[in-house]
Amino acid sequence: MIPLEQNWQNDPRLNNIDPSKLALLQNLAGQSGGRSPSDMLPFLMSAAAQGRQNGLNFSPDEISTILNVLKTGKSPSEAAKLDQIVRLMRMIR
Template sequence: MNNQNESWMNNPKLSGMDMSKLAMLGQLAEQGKGKSPQELLPFLMSAASRNKESNLQFSSQEMETIIQVLKAGKSQEEIQRMDRMLQLIKMMR
């Protein structure tokens, strides 16, 4: 795992989250690294489907916390891109 992944995973806001969920997020971050926006949406949808099958689900509060942590320190453009991606994912549920 690189330092960037380690920094967000060590955020105190995530301290109460189940370690298996954090490990899964770390794996997703590694696998998604370098993917284009066009590749990222199908990748995330596939990952979400696999996680449902394995009964590893995040509460809405956990998702909100993860999103806040991932947005920290990002430019306004990056935050807007993340928001658009989240909207697409919500529409596809």
């Protein structure tokens, strides 16, 4: 998986997202380290289900904003991998 930069939460584009949602993402980033792309889809699906159980649902606008932040500074191939994982998650849901 694409590692998250330590300062991604400070991106001003995230100012309107609930801090508890950002904390969940930071926790996921810590847990996802070292996973292969094939392992990431089940991990993310499980994390999404856990978030929903805790009342944390991300709107489409929030998801789009977060993805744009995460793609900042990434190579085209890294950004494409992230897009592919998101597409797979949407297909499964």
